[in-house]
Amino acid sequence: MFGTIGKKYEETALIKLIAIGLLIGIIIALTAPALVPVVAILGDLFVKALKGVAPVLVFVLVMNAMAQKNADASDAMKPIVGLYVVGTFLASLVAVSASFLFPTTLHLQIADAKIAPPSGIVEVLKNLIMNVVDNPLHAIASANYIGILSWAVLLGIALHAANDSTKSFLQDIANAVTQVVKWIIRFAPFGIMGLVADAVGTNGIAALVGYAQLLAVLLGAFFSVALIMNPAIVFLKLRRNPYPLVMATLRESGLYAFFTRSSAANIPVNLSLCKRLGLNPDTYTISIPLGATINMAGAAITIAVLSLAAAHTLGIAVDMPTALLLSIISTIGACGASGVAGGSLLLIPVACASFGIDNDIAMQVVGVGFIIGVLQDSCETALNSSSDVLFTATAEFAQRAKDGTLHDEDMVPRDLT
Numbered sequence: 001m002f003g004t005i006g007k008k009y010e011e012t013a014l015i016k017l018i019a020i021g022l023l024i025g026i027i028i029a030l031t032a033p034a035l036v037p038v039v040a041i042l043g044d045l046f047v048k049a050l051k052g053v054a055p056v057l058v059f060v061l062v063m064n065a066m067a068q069k070n071a072d073a074s075d076a077m078k079p080i081v082g083l084y085v086v087g088t089f090l091a092s093l094v095a096v097s098a099s100f101l102f103p104t105t106l107h108l109q110i111a112d113a114k115i116a117p118p119s120g121i122v123e124v125l126k127n128l129i130m131n132v133v134d135n136p137l138h139a140i141a142s143a144n145y146i147g148i149l150s151w152a153v154l155l156g157i158a159l160h161a162a163n164d165s166t167k168s169f170l171q172d173i174a175n176a177v178t179q180v181v182k183w184i185i186r187f188a189p190f191g192i193m194g195l196v197a198d199a200v201g202t203n204g205i206a207a208l209v210g211y212a213q214l215l216a217v218l219l220g221a222f223f224s225v226a227l228i229m230n231p232a233i234v235f236l237k238l239r240r241n242p243y244p245l246v247m248a249t250l251r252e253s254g255l256y257a258f259f260t261r262s263s264a265a266n267i268p269v270n271l272s273l274c275k276r277l278g279l280n281p282d283t284y285t286i287s288i289p290l291g292a293t294i295n296m297a298g299a300a301i302t303i304a305v306l307s308l309a310a311a312h313t314l315g316i317a318v319d320m321p322t323a324l325l326l327s328i329i330s331t332i333g334a335c336g337a338s339g340v341a342g343g344s345l346l347l348i349p350v351a352c353a354s355f356g357i358d359n360d361i362a363m364q365v366v367g368v369g370f371i372i373g374v375l376q377d378s379c380e381t382a383l384n385s386s387s388d389v390l391f392t393a394t395a396e397f398a399q400r401a402k403d404g405t406l407h408d409e410d411m412v413p414r415d416l417t
Contacts (some may be wrong), residue, residue: 010186017188017189018188018189018192018255020189021188021189021190021191021192021193021196022192022193022196024193025039025192025193025194025195025196025197026196026197028193028197029196029197029198035197036197036198039193039194039197039198040194040195040197040198041194042190042191042193042194043191043192043193043194043195043196043197043198043259044194045187045191045194046184046187046188046190046191046192046194046195046260047191047195047260047262047265049184049187050184050260050262050265050266050268050269051143051262051264051265053177053180053181053184053268054143054264054265054267054268055139055140055141055143055148055264056140056177057177057178057181057267057268057271058148058149058152058267058285058289059136059140059148059151059152060152060170060173060174060177061174061177061178061271061281061285062148062149062152062153062156062285062286062289063152063153063155063156063159063170064156064170064171064173064174064285065156065281065282065285065286066152066153066155066156066157066159066160066286067156067157067159067160067162067167067170068160068167068170068171068282076280076282076283076395076396076399077283077286077287079395079398079399080283080287080291080391080392080395081287081290081294083233083237083391083394083395084290084291084294084295084387084391085294085331086233087229087230087233087295087297087387087391088294088295088296088297088300088331088334089300089327089328089331090225090229090233090297091221091225091229091297091298091300091301091383092297092300092301092303092304092326092327092328092330092331092334093327094221094224094225094229094301095221095300095301095302095304095305095308095330096304096308096323096326096327098217098220098221098224098305099217099304099305099308099309099312100308100318100323102213102216102217102220103308103312104213104214104217104305104308104309104312105309105312105313106211106214106309106310106313106364106365106368131144131147132147132150133147133150134147135147136148136151139151143264148289149286149289149290149293153286178271181268181271181272182272184268185268185269185272188256191259192256192259195259195260196259211368211372214305214306214309214368214372215372215375215376217305217309218301218302218305218372218376218379219375219376219379221301221305222298222301222379222380222382222383225297225298225301225383226246226250226254226382226383226386227246230242230246230297230387230390231243231246233391233394234246234390234394237394237395237397237398238394238397238398238401238406239401240401240406240408240411241408244408244411244412245390245393245394245397245411245412246390248273248277248411248412248413249273249386249387249389249390249393250382250386252269252273252413253266253269253270253273253382253385253386253388253389254382254383254385254386255382256269256385257269257378257381257382257384257385257386258378258379258381258382259378260381261377261378261381262381263291263292263293263296263381263384263385263388264292266292266381266385267288267289267292269385270288270291270292270385270388270389271284271285271288273389273413274288274389274392274393276413276414277389277393277410277411277413277414278410278414279392279393279396280396283392283395283396284392287388287391287392288388288389288392291387291388291391291392292384292385292388295384295387295388295391296334296384297334297383297384297387298379298380298381298382298383298384299334299347299380299384300327300330300331300334301330301380301383302345302348302369302376302380303329303330303334303347303348303350303351304326304327304330304351306345306348306365306368306369307326307330307348307351307352307355307357307365308323308326309365310348310352310355310357310361310362310365311352311355311357314355314357314361316355316356316357318355322355326351329350329351330351334347345366345369345370345373348362348365348366348369349362349363349365349366352365393411397410397411
């Protein structure tokens with residue numbers, strides 16, 4: 001009996017199982033709230049497993065990719081990084097525009113958060129540079145992906161001259177870690193069930209009512225970028241209907257990220273999706289973890305909208321040059337946001353400083369961000385993480401389009417046995 005159930009579970013499409021898990025989680029939260037703490041353990045276990053395996057996965061895959069890489073891999077990264085930067089900057093412009101069209105004020109009375117934000121954009125950049133030379137073991141243990149990438153690249157380059165047996169061993173290790181990730185991802189329906197039950201079972205939604213307009217501006221900006229701006233970028237690169245690819249990344253990457261609320265935890269999911277899209281592993285094993293660190297369109301939106309809300313609350317007039325400066329600061333600051341839940345909120349004081357807003361008030365804005373985080377951070381992470389796959393795929397598909405080898409069916413992920 002259990003063998004039959006297990007076989008049926010393996011044969012059923014993962015997205016269908018996730019939908020079932022999501023529905024069961026909602027039902028449990030609404031009809032049996034006493035079970036929520038028990039079911040929530042499944043969600044915590046799923047996220048913990050993803051976060052635990054992701055640093056090892058990135059380190060092994062990147063090191064292996066660099067050891068085995070061909071000469072074209074470095075050139076392939078340039079357009080991806082370009083899309084990351086352009087996408088994040090344009091997202092900040094969308095956020096600034098939305099804030100001007102729908103100015104929002106806040107009730108600033110939350111000042112008890114004991115958090116130490118960066119003192120300025122220079123500190124953000126310094127932290128990024130220092131993370132590059134972090135101790136490799138500490139980088140893996142603390143999920144410092146900038147440090148993980150830098151050491152994996154260096155070791156991979158050093159191993160590029162290794163003999164074939166060493167490279168074969170590295171490939172076997174990469175395959176083994178990838179298999180472990182596949183097992184964890186198959187647990188996703190149970191994890192999503194636990195995460196949904198926990199989210200719906202709390203009273204977080206009630207706390208959002210007082211910030212309905214702020215949430216509307218944020219969510220409007222998120223959806224505008226995900227469904228209008230990003231598709232426009234893809235269309236300009238491919239000259240094809242972008243929505244099959246856009247919706248696939250939102251459905252199969254954004255959905256996970258919405259519930260895990262961590263770009264870092266979503267790295268294994270994105271790597272699996274890139275494989276199903278038939279992308280070059282020499283490229284996506286580097287671009288995906290890099291994107292989880294610097295491709296933060298959602299974070300740029302959060303920083304810009306909340307900072308302008310603080311300015312509007314205090315009656316500070318913001319002219320266009322200042323708004324442009326805010327967009328640049330939001331873009332740079334977003335690149336320094338950690339890939340964990342609420343990571344972007346700590347960069348708000350940096351942006352507020354451009355308006356002359358002192359740190360005490362800025363930290364109250366951070367407090368507001370944590371209140372609305374139940375929706376804001378989930379949508380932000382979904383946009384961030386799905387864009388990593390979207391832009392990685394777009395860059396490679398653009399090259400295929402130039403070569404005349406891109407077909408419409410390539411833009412839809414396929415099931416792999």
